[in-house]
């Protein structure tokens with residue numbers, strides 16, 4: 001049955017993650033009456049987190065489950081596969097898509113690595129002729145990055161590195177013991193190594209406590225010291241009295257009036273199974289980059305036969321993920337160490353931003369290095385692979401002794417690099433498959449180029465050099481060219497972006513420089529869809545800043561009577 005509301009909301013936002021939460025926060029503060037459709041149930045870390053549950057508290061010992069692939073106590077409900085909501089891959093394509101299905105989406109779990117894009121990241125084509133430039137510059141986004149820093153909180157250190165802009169930082173935590181070893185090795189190899197930048201409050205903020213260094217950020221923080229959209233953005237938006245939140249509401253398509261403007265959103269009430277409609281004067285898509293592309297491609301009509309906002313044909317194209325590769329190794333200097341306090345945030349205290357000049361290398365764009373190791377809380381699968389250490393594990397008392405000796409003697413590095421969009425990476429509607437709601441699903445095509453493969457080879461060589469410099473031994477041999485130098489499959493780094501890109505030319509972009517559809521002036525996208533390129537930075541701080549900028553533009557246009 002179709003329900004139609006008479007009085008339209010000012011704005012309908014689809015999705016409540018980083019992009020949707022930020023848009024709801026800013027628009028309700030600007031006085032708009034907002035309705036938010038979220039496909040998953042409500043969840044607040046401040047009420048529902050299992051931050052302090054010990055692993056031995058359940059028979060599973062924290063083991064991964066089908067809907068919590070990062071562990072039983074992990075905050076995020078979702079995963080690589082969602083029952084009844086498939087996606088498909090073209091023949092030969094290796095691509096995986098990680099989706100969160102709950103209030104706050106993936107911000108309940110994410111690593112909180114919160115890096116600004118730098119001035120060079122917005123002008124890749126001008127720099128080396130590859131990919132495209134953004135229609136905006138760093139200066140356009142800088143005031144919004146500042147606002148996000150102030151509101152949400154991010155720790156870090158002022159470094160003055162041109163393409164790694166400093167923010168308005170809270171004090172960073174001190175490096176842990178193993179991180180000091182990493183720092184020494186990096187200094188010896190002349191690799192820049194600086195305090196990490198994570199959205200965790202190391203000093204208290206109003207209504208949020210300072211981090212107490214329990215290290216369980218992925219479970220959600222009950223004292224709201226780390227950022228998640230429900231506690232930090234949605235709750236204050238609800239407190240204005242201007243946000244109507246409809247959870248368990250799966251958007252099917254954006255509806256259009258005879259004048260070609262968006263009239264609202266058709267969605268499925270998952271609790272009753274009913275098809276419903278919510279009317280709104282402005283629609284903001286923030287369902288995550290590829291879900292937003294899917295919604296547009298599924299919103300076909302006689303006015304928009306190729307899908308909505310797609311007269312250019314670019315919706316679903318220019319999609320990217322961060323490149324990724326890892327190496328871990330055994331570090332004898334950390335064996336039988338003096339017991340010491342390694343409490344800290346649930347993530348690294350140091351990282352390495354890109355430090356080299358690509359003009360002197362055989363790949364055009366850089367990567368940053370993330371560091372892991374230390375004395376994490378033991379749980380299911382603890383120190384699996386102990387046979388790789390000298391002494392080779394064993395049974396009974398000997399095995400227990402080895403666990404004690406080698407606990408903390410592993411250090412690893414993960415590279416996170418920039419992919420340049422290419423013609424072989426795109427997504428489209430699969431004409432033969434629908435999900436359990438009858439909504440057509442996405443089919444993915446993916447292929448890396450030598451730009452990424454050469455970059456990943458460099459990562460592998462660098463990580464091995466770092467491990468050797470610390471006196472250690474990598475656990476695995478260098479992957480060969482035939483093995484793609486160990487590159488993770490597309491989508492695996494969970495930084496998927498693009499598909500609804502912004503640009504000045506309506507023939508080659510879906511959105512203008514304000515993330516407003518060229519074809520439909522009351523339609524906006526506020527997630528990773530508008531990104532023109534990746535950078536070698538994790539994307540969420542830029543999604544937040546861009547969403548706030550978009551929301552401000554909508555508020556201005558409403559005030560001016562243009563929307």
Ligand SMILES: Cc1cc2nc3c(=O)[nH]c(=O)nc-3n(C[C@H](O)[C@H](O)[C@H](O)COP(=O)(O)OP(=O)(O)OC[C@H]3O[C@@H](n4cnc5c(N)ncnc54)[C@H](O)[C@@H]3O)c2cc1C
Nearest residue numbers: 015017018019039105106111112113251288527538539540
């Ligand atoms: C394990 C992990 C670690 C990560 N670490 C980092 C990191 O350290 N730094 C970083 O910058 N990024 C990181 N990310 C990525 C980060 O989580 C995403 O960039 C960010 O959450 C994207 O925000 P979003 O609003 O676009 O999408 P999401 O957060 O995914 O939110 C989208 C929301 O839309 C809802 N939705 C989808 N379709 C519909 C529909 N049809 N109708 C209604 N609702 C819908 C979903 O249920 C979801 O709640 C990580 C992600 C994961 C999973």
Ligand code: SF4
Nearest residue numbers: 211212214215217221
């Ligand atoms: S480490 Fe800090 S931010 Fe993370 S869950 Fe613990 S208290 Fe919260």
